[in-house]
Amino acid sequence: MCMKIDKVPTPAYVVDEQALENNLRILQQVKEAAGCKILLAQKCFSMFAEYPLIGKYLDGATASGLYEARLGHEEMAGENHVFSPAYRPEEIEEIAAICDHVIFNSFSQLRRFGAKVKEIQQVRGIAHGIGLRINPECSTQEHAIYDPCAPGSRLGVTAEDFARAVEAEPQLWALLDGLHFHTLCEQNSDALAKTLQAVEQKFGCWLQKDNIHWLNMGGGHHITRADYDRQLLIDLVKAVKEKYAVEVYLEPGEAVALNAGYLVTEVLDTVKNHGANILLLDASAACHMPDVLEMPYRPPLKDSGEAGEKAYTYKLSSCTCLAGDIIGDYSFDREILPGDRLYFEDMAIYSMVKNNTFNGMALPAIWKMDDNGDCTLVKKFGYQDFKERLS
Numbered sequence: 001m002c003m004k005i006d007k008v009p010t011p012a013y014v015v016d017e018q019a020l021e022n023n024l025r026i027l028q029q030v031k032e033a034a035g036c037k038i039l040l041a042q043k044c045f046s047m048f049a050e051y052p053l054i055g056k057y058l059d060g061a062t063a064s065g066l067y068e069a070r071l072g073h074e075e076m077a078g079e080n081h082v083f084s085p086a087y088r089p090e091e092i093e094e095i096a097a098i099c100d101h102v103i104f105n106s107f108s109q110l111r112r113f114g115a116k117v118k119e120i121q122q123v124r125g126i127a128h129g130i131g132l133r134i135n136p137e138c139s140t141q142e143h144a145i146y147d148p149c150a151p152g153s154r155l156g157v158t159a160e161d162f163a164r165a166v167e168a169e170p171q172l173w174a175l176l177d178g179l180h181f182h183t184l185c186e187q188n189s190d191a192l193a194k195t196l197q198a199v200e201q202k203f204g205c206w207l208q209k210d211n212i213h214w215l216n217m218g219g220g221h222h223i224t225r226a227d228y229d230r231q232l233l234i235d236l237v238k239a240v241k242e243k244y245a246v247e248v249y250l251e252p253g254e255a256v257a258l259n260a261g262y263l264v265t266e267v268l269d270t271v272k273n274h275g276a277n278i279l280l281l282d283a284s285a286a287c288h289m290p291d292v293l294e295m296p297y298r299p300p301l302k303d304s305g306e307a308g309e310k311a312y313t314y315k316l317s318s319c320t321c322l323a324g325d326i327i328g329d330y331s332f333d334r335e336i337l338p339g340d341r342l343y344f345e346d347m348a349i350y351s352m353v354k355n356n357t358f359n360g361m362a363l364p365a366i367w368k369m370d371d372n373g374d375c376t377l378v379k380k381f382g383y384q385d386f387k388e389r390l391s
């Protein structure tokens, strides 16, 4: 099936391959200039139909656990990494068999599984595959739910605990081949500079040791955003590589597919309440773009303005039962009527990986659009997909 985006049945995610490839080219330039490796963080964007394209530019994928690791193993060329806050005993052998880097979140997980993973990786000929997530306790952002450095965080080992554990159990330290931190969210390279200062100050002595072969700087680097300072990123990576003689990995999610997709929706009805003009869409914040409610944020919408900016202002909502399933207030140059289509922008990331069928809402079909604007159906979903997840 092939058609222009204005004909695609709604609701639908339409991924713009040209925009995706532009992002990938930028990431490739950064990789080459900095001499680092870049992986796709699949939790952000797992549209595996695009993995062959992504694999042409990036070094592989990273996963949040067994299922994403399997997906990366099956669909993406290149390296396959995993970090999970905690692994299960029954899955660790499979993880070790398909992952090149297995990153632990604590010394207790390392104690429980490290030797086993190392043994399996050695049979596979992988020499430096065991890592530990560190927590530099350096908050650089305001979104509390995305701040792994906040006091009470479960994510990563603090410098104090690290030193204590190495002293008590040097055999665990001897298992480690690399360190990992992930502390950023939609940030520029100045935040990385500040974070690296904390990492060096608190963990520099460990990074210097001979058994540490790599440093993974996580995701949250908004590398493909127009105002991102890529030269600073390149300089920072090069400096770390040189100073500590380590390989550097970056694992962005958002930067890979930033501004590379639409959620296409149709207006099903309009209602009024206390002077508010409300549009009922066949797309839902709660089901199809949960970050809108979680983060929260106002997604960009094609040909629209802020409330009151253009002649016709509407509250955009959906047909779920949730009163708070509101996407935001937007204005338009013309009156919006049932049957009109709206195009939410930047909907490739954290959208299809997070959606759900609450209220029996339809899952948007997944389409890809080529550089001529021709859209091809990748996958569609129906009643069976809703029913299959229930019993």
Ligand SMILES: *Cc1c(COP(=O)(O)O)cnc(C)c1O
Pocket: 041, 043, 044, 083, 182, 184, 185, 186, 218, 219, 220, 221, 251, 252, 253, 254, 255
């Ligand atoms: C979320 C996450 C990423 C990707 O983050 P983006 O903000 O999408 O770039 C990378 N690594 C880890 C460990 C993560 O939790």
